[in-house]
Amino acid sequence: MKESFLAKLKRIRPGDVGHFFLFLLALVPAAIFRRKRKHLWLLCEYANEAQDNAFALFRHLRAAHPGIDAVYAIKRGAPAYADVAAIGPTVNYGSLKHWIYYLAAEVNISSQKGGKPNAAVCYLLEVVLGWLKNRRVFLQHGVTKDDLPFLHAENAKLSMFCCAAEPEYEFVRDTFGYAPGVVQYTGFCRFDALLSASPDPKLVLILPTWRMWLERDCKTEEAFRKSAYYAGWSAFLNDPALDALLKAHGMRAVFCVHRNMSRFETCFSAASERIAVKRWDEVSVPELIETAAVLVTDFSSVYMDFAFMKKPVVYYQFDREAFRNGHLPTGYFDYERDGFGPIAETAADAVDALRGVIRQGLVMPPQYEARVDRFFTLRDQGSAERTTQAIKEMIKAK
Numbered sequence: 290m291k292e293s294f295l296a297k298l299k300r301i302r303p304g305d306v307g308h309f310f311l312f313l314l315a316l317v318p319a320a321i322f323r324r325k326r327k328h329l330w331l332l333c334e335y336a337n338e339a340q341d342n343a344f345a346l347f348r349h350l351r352a353a354h355p356g357i358d359a360v361y362a363i364k365r366g367a368p369a370y371a372d373v374a375a376i377g378p379t380v381n382y383g384s385l386k387h388w389i390y391y392l393a394a395e396v397n398i399s400s401q402k403g404g405k406p407n408a409a410v411c412y413l414l415e416v417v418l419g420w421l422k423n424r425r426v427f428l429q430h431g432v433t434k435d436d437l438p439f440l441h442a443e444n445a446k447l448s449m450f451c452c453a454a455e456p457e458y459e460f461v462r463d464t465f466g467y468a469p470g471v472v473q474y475t476g477f478c479r480f481d482a483l484l485s486a487s488p489d490p491k492l493v494l495i496l497p498t499w500r501m502w503l504e505r506d507c508k509t510e511e512a513f514r515k516s517a518y519y520a521g522w523s524a525f526l527n528d529p530a531l532d533a534l535l536k537a538h539g540m541r542a543v544f545c546v547h548r549n550m551s552r553f554e555t556c557f558s559a560a561s562e563r564i565a566v567k568r569w570d571e572v573s574v575p576e577l578i579e580t581a582a583v584l585v586t587d588f589s590s591v592y593m594d595f596a597f598m599k600k601p602v603v604y605y606q607f608d609r610e611a612f613r614n615g616h617l618p619t620g621y622f623d624y625e626r627d628g629f630g631p632i633a634e635t636a637a638d639a640v641d642a643l644r645g646v647i648r649q650g651l652v653m654p655p656q657y658e659a660r661v662d663r664f665f666t667l668r669d670q671g672s673a674e675r676t677t678q679a680i681k682e683m684i685k686a687k
Contacts, residue, residue, distance in 0.1 A: 308407035311388045312414065319392035326358055330680070331394040333362035333404045334430075336382040339369040340575045342400040342428035342451075345478035349673035351377040357677075362387050362406075383407065391423075396680060398426040402445060416446050424448040424687070426680055428478060431590030433457050434622035442466035449683050451676055453477040453593065455666045460621040470686075473679045476672030479575065483598050484670055486579035490651055493535070493542035493643070494581035495564075496574075497522060497605075498589035499549040502615040513553045521607040523557065524636035525585075531640045532561035538647055543567055543577060547589075582651045585643060588612060592629060596661050597668065599653045601646045602630035605639040627664070629657045 323329075330350070332343045339347075339361065350359040361373050364382045373379055380387050387406045391397060397405065405411040414421045426449040427440075434457065438444060442465055450465070450472045452458035458474040465472070500518050507513040525531065526544055535542060541563045546554040548569040557566050574591075578584075584595045585603045592602045604624060606612075613619060624632055630646070630653075633639035653661070662668070667675075 302409065305407055305409040308383075308388075308410045311385050311406070312392075312410060314385060315388035315392055319389045322389055323393040326393065327395065328358050329390065329394045330357055330359045330396050330398060331362060331380075331390050332359060332398045333382065334400050335404070336364045337367035337369070337570075339363055339367075339373045340573065341430055342478040343398060343404070344369075344373070345481065346398065346428065346673050346676055347373070348376055349478065349481075350677065353674065354677060360390060362390070362404075392421075394423065396424040396426055396448075396684060398428060398680070400428040400430045402427060402440065416444065419446075424683065426683075427451065428676070429453070432477075432593040433461055433620070434590060434593075435617040435620040436464070437617065437620075440465060442468075442471075447471065449473055449679065451475045451477070451679070453480065453597075453667075453672075454664050456621055456627075456664060470683075473676075474667065475675040475679050476667045476669070478673040478676055480594070480597055481670040481672050483579065483594060484668075486598060488582045488598075488600060488651075489580045490582045491538075491540045492577075492581045493540055493583050493585065494577050495526070495542055495544040495585045496577075496589055496591050497547060497587045499547040500608075500612070500616055503553075504549055507553070510553060510556055514556055517608050517611065519553075519556060521605070521636065525605060525639055526557065526559040526564060526566070527561075528636050528640050529560075530637065531643070532563065534640060534644055534647070535561065535563040540647075541565070543572065543581075545569060545572060545574065545577070583643065583646050585639060588617075596629040596653075596657075597665055599658055599661055601649075601651060601653050601657075602628075603639060603642045603646060604628060604630060604632040605634075605636075606632055607634055607636075609634075627660060629653070629660060 332347045334341045334343045347359055347361045350357050360378045360380055362380050362382045363370055363373050380390050383406055391406050425447050427447045428451050432453050450461060452461055452474050453476050462472040503516055503518055513519055544564060544566045546557060546568055551569060554568050559566055578591060578594045583601045584592055585605055586592050587606050595602050631642040633642045
């Protein structure tokens with residue numbers, strides 16, 4: 290269903306208004322700046338982050354293509370700022386200078402659709418009003434497996450949409466409404482590092498995704514505690530059988546609350562001393578993905594990273610119908626037909642499935658390996674370079 294013009298305007302909050310004035314202030318300096326730096330590539334993720342595809346591409350550009358004028362946007366006080374600045378030039382995320390760079394850039398590149406000086410104001414200028422015709426490359430954060438209307442051409446107007454898997458590429462190309470050539474099968478830049486990762490055989494990662502309706506409708510922790518989401522994950526984390534399983538094999542687990550559910554993070558706890566409950570910003574999720582030996586998740590696309598590495602996955606899907614009705618509609622990916630591990634609907638069954646994975650030596654069974662090979666036909670370390678060349682071709686063609 291299409292959003293009305295008024296509904297789109299409602300995305301602008303009082304806190305965003307100041308950025309409209311920053312945009313106006315940046316117009317003239319950006320026009321001048323563009324003459325000096327005609328081929329600026331501006332990259333970013335979220336304001337405080339440098340751990341996803343955009344950072345992986347920035348790192349690749351600085352190492353393999355130092356002649357490309359690449360700048361990374363990140364908050365000055367972000368924990369990752371020093372690491373980014375050590376690699377190459379930065380601009381303070383959301384500042385007037387960021388607006389100038391954004392308007393002057395030959396291409397803006399992000400792993401997040403909202404990766405820009407201010408997501409709401411840029412959405413108004415680029416999509417609703419169509420005033421800004423800048424080139425925008427979407428590297429993605431996770432593999433698209435469901436139908437995502439907010440990423441359709443009419444709602445995003447992207448210049449390039451990068452995909453990591455062949456079925457994903459075909460689905461986005463054929464259903465999201467983009468012109469030929471916009472959707473590209475390049476692979477994910479951050480995947481280049483995954484094949485050389487060394488897993489810790491004693492570490493279990495538990496990483497569920499969020500629920501739109503809970504983020505929207507739950508105003509208090511008390512209301513959240515009444516949800517099936519809380520009940521399902523709390524039952525798993527506090528199952529005595531899970532504690533016994535971890536103890537028997539000398540293992541530990543990390544449960545990470547999704548960033549969009551962070552206001553409910555204090556609701557979760559685990560009776561077992563072997564399970565650490567962590568906030569999203571307390572840990573390096575990419576590092577956990579690389580080092581964990583096995584993943585337990587519900588619908589989070591992080592299982593794609595594990596599949597790419599051919600590490601075992603357990604799906605704990607206790608609210609599948611509610612998820613489809615209230616969060617994301619079904620896309621091309623069917624968990625029974627295409628999934629990379631066993632599916633459980635109860636906490637007890639999820640623990641049993643994890644027990645089976647451990648007994649099998651923490652290796653992905655052959656039937657799931659075959660699915661990985663069919664899904665990731667570009668399973669190599671060349672994604673960042675393919676992405677670089679695809680961006681160059683896009684620029685050359687326009």
